Amino acid sequence: MDFTDTNDEAAFRETAKEWIEANAPVHLAEPLTQSGFGSTKTGDLDPIAEAKRWQKTKADAGWACIQWPEAYGGRGASPIEQVIWNQEEGIYSKLTGTFIIGQGMCAPTLMAYASEDQKRHYLPKLASGEEIWCQLFSEPQGGSDLAGLRTRAEKDGDQWVINGQKIWTSGAHYSDYGILITRTDPEVAKHRGLTMFFLDMRSEGVEIRPIKQANGDSGFNEVFFTDVRIPDSQRLGGVGDGWKVALTTLMNERLAIGGGISTGFPEIKALAEALPLASGQAIDDPAVRSKLADWYAKSAGLKNTGARAMSALSKGEVPGPENSIGKLVAGGMMQDIAKFALDLQGLGGLITDPEIARSQAQIQAMLMRSPAVRIEGGTDQILRNIIAERVLGLPEDMRADKGLAFNQIPTSESK
């Protein structure tokens, strides 16, 4: 056990640090620091363009997706080197949010199931941020019950014809490609009739409509497919193997998202240090100290759990369902923190004008965005099921759709 760098690791850190100091977009440091949860601030500049510029700068020097093989645009670095890079990239890593789904979820799926030619063609541009990918999974009738999805893919020669609708697709409006899970056979049990593809988001018949969220932002979309044609060569995995392919994506999702997830701890600590209460500074109030200590312990626990996962990866272990705890802990914690901050500030805590509110209304943004954290990418309830069944080995829930063909499963329309 050693939480300090070996000589090689220290040398790697030094190289990374020097490069970042020489190349990072320092003009964005201040707005990035003030970024509220769920939005990346880049001053007067376009956040997507700035994110792409930083990603391309990194890629040109071999600092993008450093764990990927060099042939696919990476650096062939170890998991521990990835930890070091993340520490050194610091505030600028906020610019990489745009690419998380593509690089953290679509890419591992491509690496596992695409042809060698496809990997060499698509992955380098995914790494460099020149092309952005999205993940077309959730549907109006298939969220937590993802395998209940209905988007149809029907074979026509060496092409597939897609009809249906996806929902909650992050970044679909600025994505170049997407991975798409479809139903190819409604007459077999639901998990067995699925097939995965990837497609060009500019294909004819793809229509993207933004969703206005409860917090007023629009980060997600509905995506409609009308007779969209995808060549069979863009199928990922076998026909009917889509569920297995999706699990590869989702397992990496929990690792990608769980590692560097926001908890709200730095924000609540800063608020407690700055805020006067009738009884004195908030940080000196025993009730505040008790809450802060619990949240610090949780956020440290997540960080140290992430570190253990990296050690396991570097010994060749595969990311397992235990990584589901990251988002489960962070989501609930962020909502608790935002609510506590509101209570501490009273009416002033309601103000969302960044010119007036404390800390540019960062915690107010968190309060309004955090309900989604407990839903997106697996609800708290689904994550607890995963931990209970796949980590603790508890028996599966009794299901009303077990053994039925997909088209025989009761729905809200058929009841």
Added chain:
Amino acid sequence: MNFDFSSEHRMIQEQVQRFLSDHSPLSVHRAVMEGEQLQANSVWTGMAEMGLQGTAIPEAYGGVGAGYLPLCLIAQEMGAALAPVPFSSSVYLASEAIGLYGSEAQKEDWLPKLASGELIGTFAVAEDLAEVTEATLSASVQAGALNGSKLVVPHGLVADIAVVLASSSEGPCLVVAPLDAVARKPVEIIDPSLAAATLTFESTEVEMLGEPGQGWPQLEAVLHRAAVLFAFEQIGGASRALDMAVAYAKDRFAFGRPIGSFQALKHMMADMYVALKLAESNAYYAAWALENNAPDLHLAAATARVSATQASQLCARDNIQVHGGMGFTWAYDCHLFYRRANYLSVALGGLNRWEDRLIEALPGAAA
């Protein structure tokens, strides 16, 4: 960087686990708890033969000198087995205090005997039903003689020596008191396996540890270091309580199905797992900080302590809930873990004290 224990340390842990499952099953714990004996002497002797009491004591003082990383993993197994021996009091507290603050002569006197298990040590702080403070501390030492009494001393019935917090003309201090002539009265506590006693000192000849007047910072240092080892006992117990709950939920049928298939219970056990995992990870970091005397040891220890106390209490409590009525019987083992979890939670001061210490140690958040 490597955030896991080495395979050598894991091997030591496995040996201890095997020894305890062979020689200290819960029936041995029950025998002590129900008053058949004060402690499991054969377990203590067997552990001494393996050198466990001296794991972190330097070789120069008769120990193994293997450091704190293996001691942490041993603590985890002790917590899982509920072995009814005075390991925590003697090793994490008494030996640590003497090792930290004893003079060369004191270390040569006491440590080899503590390392070999020939002597049992304990740590005596609490005097009253209220938390002891510098102002209320009434045990006092004058001209090398200690007077006063300590209300709840874990393993006070079996210990040979105690490190005692007392006042002196120069302020609070830690002293080593031999207990052969000290009046001991059994005191009933929630975990009866701990051989707890009220100790009354009457002109007991004691030796001062380190500088007089330094008792308070000495106490804080000992408590922070012990907090790391107690955290490993806590996660050991929590982990076993979770295993018990999961095993029962798979086995027990109600409404025609295993109760572990109900989401209400699954989610409860998932939450136990989450609390345990966070506590484990914080304890790992604290183990490293203890072994390396890291500058952030106090923060790491308080963090490990807070997480471990939460996980330990949650797992012990909800293990009973998963067992339903059977969990509330004397015959089932759930209450043994519940009792121990509650002892461990307050052994070094309660959760609120450690939350406060955590904030004190947090950079930029000083009160």
